[in-house]
Amino acid sequence: MFKPLHAALTALGILALSACSTQSTPTPEAALPAAALPAESLTVTGTAPAFGDLSSQIVYGTVTNVTNRPYQVSVTPSTELAGGWCGGTLISSTWVLTAAHCVDGYSASSMRVRAGINNLTTSTGQLRTAAQIIKHPSYNPSTYANDIALIRVSAFTLGSTVQTAALPGNAVEAILDVNGKSATVSGWGKTETGASSPTALREVTIPITPTGSDCGTRPANTICGKYSSGKDSCNGDSGGPLAAPYNGKFYVLGAVSYGPAECRGYGVYTRVNGFINWIAQNTGIAAQ
Template sequence: MKNFFPALLALGAVTLSACSTAPAPASLPTESQTVTGSEKAFAGLSDQIVYGTVTNTTNRPYQVSVTPYNQMSGGWCGGTLLSSTWVLTAAHCVEGQSTSSMRVRAGINDLTTSGGQLRTASQIIIHPYYSGAESGYDIALIRVGTAFTMGSTVQTAALPGSGAESVLDVNGKYATVSGWGLTENGTYSNRALREVSIPITPTGSDCGSRPGNTICGKYYQGKDSCNGDSGGPLAARYNSKFYVLGIVSYGPAECRGYGIYTRVNGYINWIYQQTGISAQ
């Protein structure tokens, strides 16, 4: 469910955005409508969670889908809802895209249907230092034109302040990554949101050389995010809140652990400056 960046191809790694061509729905809902019921420039990638389990937006209500308007049924990238109007995702998911083309869907499990709440981006902010995942700063913000309606399947995740960070983002802890990316069968999971719990470390060398302000998703039973999961949340629960610790960035092409996640706590000030949303 990751998108692995080309700079790591020498190590067998790629960025984890959706890289397959998905047919556009016959008719798309209009902006701000609540409904019921890609080829990206990274060749050879696929989309899904590896050795995970089917979940749903009731369990992961902060999970959103981030896609161009003509890739909505295929699962381009994921994102995390930070407020009713702001979404956190990876820079490589929105690089080169226009606000008019990007769509965010919340409260949906099956991307091939017209379910959930659909919104059009009104602003896209990529970190100014971003120049490719291998250099770090793989983080971006999307503001939607019309606020999402909160409910049982649409809720925000909290940004981790120093207190939550010191408890959750430490060696030996586990966190959950979710998305619609490729699975161990090499097929799309666009009909079902999936999740997997993996051991993480902010400082360990398990993932080898990596940019600063990243989290390493350590190898564990072959579990991993994969292509199509890029931009999605690496999250953990603490004091009855879901905290977004990381953003799916890149990892090994075979999607078998050692994935790299942008460390959200390292960008708290930047996020606040852009959105006014504080850490908790």
């Protein structure tokens, strides 16, 4: 999968989506959201480890479905509904969590949120026009600091394929978001930089850490997706959920933010727990 499916990334070493491959530290010009440029315009830069055939995987992930990931939604401008752009997480029937770079520069009336779909080309599922977009006031498009946003929509009908993910409070965070734990990232992002975007929902489970230098220098309140056999999110996955199960619930630990252009590991995710108070203030939704 690939990070920001914001179709707007340039071929700079790092994309705003999830993470890609090398341990490069993003620079202002390189750390562009993968969602910013069309997938076709992305090229691989830097040196990446050699891997076998990626076939049609998310980057060593697998095809999944919204019954497994019912909190997964797609976030797309009305002009891009046929393709991938960004992902998001349903945190209530009316609120979606995503990355700020996915909605930066767009009006609420131009953005669409789709829930309950496995394939981007389907006409099934539930489609909503955004009623309000709230970007974090300290979002920095040059460094991807505070890369988080909220989208309000008219209520989705919850069911087996459309459900909310829980927000992690400090107690849950201390259990799930620690070095040595793993979490699952999902989306419709590229299966590798330079490849066409898949239309089927995919997922991949990766080791994570809130500390350490695996992903290089990165903004505060982020999670590093450590290297694991090249598994990663990629362009088009931006804003999508990094989630883990606990006590019968799925908790959204992070939102795909950026990573090396090769999409082979070391992706960076906005750490949701670091913005719990901001989310509650704007939505009324508390950590669980």
